[in-house]
Amino acid sequence: MGWRGAIKGCGRRMTVPREIIISVLSDATEHLSAEDIYFRIHETNPAIGLTTVYRTLELLTQMRVLNKFDFGDKRSRYELTDQYSKKKHHHHLVCTQCGRIIDYSDFAEGEACSIACTEKELSEKFNFSITSHYLSFYGICPDCKEKNHEK
């Protein structure tokens, strides 16, 4: 079932703003904030307000169409969940100096398997129904390393 079905399936309505917001998210390669989305939409659809963007993102997050992330700057960022995304499931590599984020999905030998095993062990041990996970590595990117070296 596509996201349209998910929305209508629970008594909600398909609207122009929702359609556009998801299409922006679907085309995005980066991790967009509410304001990012608002500005992209605003050029072609100035009638759509920031409030609607926030409300739509909240709704879609609750419906598990979107994941909501926080990378340290104070704005929340969103991306489609695996189920609805063109991109494969991925983890993040975050530069703590410049904020650059690399998505990687060509998991190292054993990484994916290990996560799956851990998930299974944890769900048994703590009796949790695990639905997802989030793995990020933090460090200094090549560019920042170079800049730091020059000083």
Added chain:
Amino acid sequence: MGWRGAIKGCGRRMTVPREIIISVLSDATEHLSAEDIYFRIHETNPAIGLTTVYRTLELLTQMRVLNKFDFGDKRSRYELTDQYSKKKHHHHLVCTQCGRIIDYSDFAEGEACSIACTEKELSEKFNFSITSHYLSFYGICPDCKEKNHEK
């Protein structure tokens, strides 16, 4: 070198508020927000302001004495980094329904090793200097599962 040394080592001063804030964090079992810390301190030290708590947390985070987390509610939460903590390095298991967070550090067979291997592979592949990682699993805790069942 303890955190006191870290602070003095870079020309900063040891003060009563800093001492108290770290001791609260050191004793905490949960993940405290700035306000949590402020209230705990306030009972015995009403002279210490919330601003100082924020400034201290910011400083200590920059010095890598603290890790700053975000678990979805909008407040930031803090805990001592492995180097300064009584607790072992751990990962998180978060209930998406009630917000409960379980720390686990008795890593499953292979989990710790796999993270270390992945870290090494990524740092070579992307030429990143990786300093830390963050792994969380999300799901529904036993209590919430039960509650959902009753309905």
Added chain:
DNA sequence: CTAACTGCAAATTCTTTGCATTAGT
């Protein structure tokens, strides 16, 4: 038709800043 959705402006909430005062070293 009617209830969900929207936009605007105002309100909230968390966090940061300006500035005069206090207190480590």
Added chain:
DNA sequence: ACTAATGCAAAGAATTTGCAGTTAG
């Protein structure tokens, strides 16, 4: 003494809410 650190009040920034008008089904 010198300057970092503090507390207060005020400012800032991201997000949420109240409400009257709009629109999908």
